[in-house]
Amino acid sequence: MEFPTEIIGEKGYIKVEGDLDTEQSGEALRAAFNSVYDRGKKTIVLDLTGVQIINSYGIGKVLMCYKRLKADNGVLMVKPLQGFVKETFELLMLDKLLPVDG
Amino acid sequence: MTSGSAPPKILLADADPASQRALSDYFREAGWLFETVENAGRVADAVSSAGFDLVIADTTLPGADWFTVINRILLENPAQAVIVLSPSCDYGDAVKYFRTGVSDLVSRPLDIPWLKRSIHQLIRMTRDDQRDKQLYRFVQNEECVIELTARELAQVDHVSLPIIERLYLAELLSQNHALRLKVAIQEVLTNAVDHGNLGLPSAWKEELEPCGRDKYAVMRERRLADSTYGNKRVWISYSYDGAELVVRVEDEGQGFLNRPSASSVSPGPQCFGRGLALIESAVDQVAFEKNGAKIILTKLLNRSPKDT
Numbered sequence: 339m340e341f342p343t344e345i346i347g348e349k350g351y352i353k354v355e356g357d358l359d360t361e362q363s364g365e366a367l368r369a370a371f372n373s374v375y376d377r378g379k380k381t382i383v384l385d386l387t388g389v390q391i392i393n394s395y396g397i398g399k400v401l402m403c404y405k406r407l408k409a410d411n412g413v414l415m416v417k418p419l420q421g422f423v424k425e426t427f428e429l430l431m432l433d434k435l436l437p438v439d440g
Numbered sequence: 441m442t443s444g445s446a447p448p449k450i451l452l453a454d455a456d457p458a459s460q461r462a463l464s465d466y467f468r469e470a471g472w473l474f475e476t477v478e479n480a481g482r483v484a485d486a487v488s489s490a491g492f493d494l495v496i497a498d499t500t501l502p503g504a505d506w507f508t509v510i511n512r513i514l515l516e517n518p519a520q521a522v523i524v525l526s527p528s529c530d531y532g533d534a535v536k537y538f539r540t541g542v543s544d545l546v547s548r549p550l551d552i553p554w555l556k557r558s559i560h561q562l563i564r565m566t567r568d569d570q571r572d573k574q575l576y577r578f579v580q581n582e583e584c585v586i587e588l589t590a591r592e593l594a595q596v597d598h599v600s601l602p603i604i605e606r607l608y609l610a611e612l613l614s615q616n617h618a619l620r621l622k623v624a625i626q627e628v629l630t631n632a633v634d635h636g637n638l639g640l641p642s643a644w645k646e647e648l649e650p651c652g653r654d655k656y657a658v659m660r661e662r663r664l665a666d667s668t669y670g671n672k673r674v675w676i677s678y679s680y681d682g683a684e685l686v687v688r689v690e691d692e693g694q695g696f697l698n699r700p701s702a703s704s705v706s707p708g709p710q711c712f713g714r715g716l717a718l719i720e721s722a723v724d725q726v727a728f729e730k731n732g733a734k735i736i737l738t739k740l741l742n743r744s745p746k747d748t
Contacts, residue, residue: 355507356539359598359626361657368652388508390515393623394715395630398645402654421515422619429721430714 339363341370349415349439350374353385358396367396371403380412383439386423397430404435415439448493448563449473453483454525455501459550463496466556472563479503484512487520493566494559498525507536514541519569519609521562525550569609576610585677590637590691591670594660598622599629601678603685612741617722621685621739624722627715628689628735629674636693636733637672638663642712680741684724687737695731 339362344351352370357363374382384400386392392400404414416436419427427433450467452474454460460476467474475490477483480503487495495513499506506524513520522542526533537545544558582603593599600622607613613621634640634656640663644656651658663669672692679686720726725738 356536359623364657365653388511390511391619391623393627393630394712394718397714398712402646422616422623425616426718430717 339366341366343370343374345374345377345379348379348381350377350379350382351385352382353388355388357391358386358389358399359391359393360395364395364399367399367403371406375406380407380410381415382407382412383415383417384436385417386419387417389423390421392423392426397426397432400432400436413437447472448567449475449491450559451475451477451483451486451492451495453477453480453501454496454498456498456548459498459525459552462552463555466559477501480506480509484509487513488516492520493563494521494523496523496525496559500525500527507540510537510540510542516615518605518615519566521566523555523558523562572606573609573611576606577612579610579680580682582680583678585675587673587675589670590633590672590674591664593629593633593674594664594670599626599676601625601676601687603678603680607680607685607741613739617739620718620722624719624737625687625689627719628687628737629676631715631735632674632689632691632693634660636691636695637674638669639693645712682741684741685739687739688734690730690734693733695728695733 339356341355342353344353352367352374354363354367354370358367371382382403384403389396400414406412407414414436416427416438417440418438419433424433427436450472452460452463452467454463454476464474464476475486475492477486478501480497480501482503483495483497484504486492497506497510510522510524513522518541524537524542524545526537526545526547528547534545543562546555546558584601584603604613604618604621604625608615608618635642638660640656640660642656644659645654647655649655649658674692675688675690677688716726719735719737723737723739725736727736727738728734729736
């Protein structure tokens with residue numbers, strides 16, 4: 339499983355596909371994050387619009403990305419959220435933590 | 441979906457004129473209704489606005505990303521029958537599409553007789569499902585007990601209790617609540633396996649091993665392979681009495697003493713500890729027994745219009 343990444347200017351983009359609720363998807367996110375981060379991008383945008391389900395495991399992986407960037411004075415952003423993922427982020431107050439890109 | 445007495449209605453989104461003609465002729469001969477769509481970007485809206493018994497989706501039809509289109513269709517209606525026509529399907533693509541919930545995937549060049557059999561079978565199943573949906577509204581009692589080992593449960597990515605799908609199809613549970621319940625039950629099962637039977641502390645999720653994976657994932661793999669841990673059992677039971685759904689999950693772990701409530705979850709950067717908030721948001725009551733080794737979820741059901 340691989341998530342597509344893209345560099346546009348100073349931002350790196352990761353498009354998460356499918357559910358973010360297993361170790362496989364978590365590892366794919368970690369690998370995609372590392373590939374963007376290792377290219378020197380400190381503003382990384384997660385596109386979760388294709389994600390149907392996110393659970394505590396997936397949220398933990400998102401927060402690992404957040405912490406790593408924060409420790410390096412970087413920013414983790416998200417594309418506008420929708421559906422179940424949006425509700426989940428709001429429930430857990432993560433919408434206060436991750437700014438929206440676009 | 442159309443009602444049982446009306447002829448089946450199919451949405452055909454096919455880029456190939458020859459197969460479109462063959463299928464259109466077939467539908468006409470069968471006395472079925474059908475509509476064609478020339479742009480992938482219009483498929484999801486067409487499905488939302490008019491019920492179709494079946495959607496036939498040719499992924500070479502341009503206009504949108506088909507994976508996104510199909511995800512949207514099935515998110516809005518998990519019971520929607522979808523056949524994907526793919527130019528040449530590799531294993532990865534097949535897994536991707538089937539994980540979204542499509543009913544069948546046929547690669548080109550099309551075996552038209554095979555495709556017709558698949559269409560006929562799906563139409564019949566869709567109509568049978570509609571009759572089952574109507575019947576299930578009168579079910580007053582249902583119970584089930586499942587016993588699995590930690591290792592057996594860990595081999596399954598998602599555990600979805602069939603009763604949730606039946607309650608959704610019977611319109612006793614909204615799509616949103618069905619989804620939340622599925623996630624909540626998965627959280628409870630993960631808790632039972634990982635923290636209960638395998639004894640994995642959440643804090644290990646933030647510790648990286650030299651291989652780059654987190655310690656939690658590495659130790660989980662090791663302990664599942666160890667019969668001392670992997671053979672420990674988990675019991676899943678549910679009961680439905682027409683008014684409420686009660687799900688009970690029990691593991692063979694030691695349980696735990698302190699549980700943070702959903703209201704105390706802070707926006708801090710801790711990478712764990714949010715499962716309980718997700719569970720509590722999905723049900724009306726969460727109770728614990730045996731020091732937390734047994735969790736009981738209760739979801740009240742509205743038997744008239746579906747709740748939102």
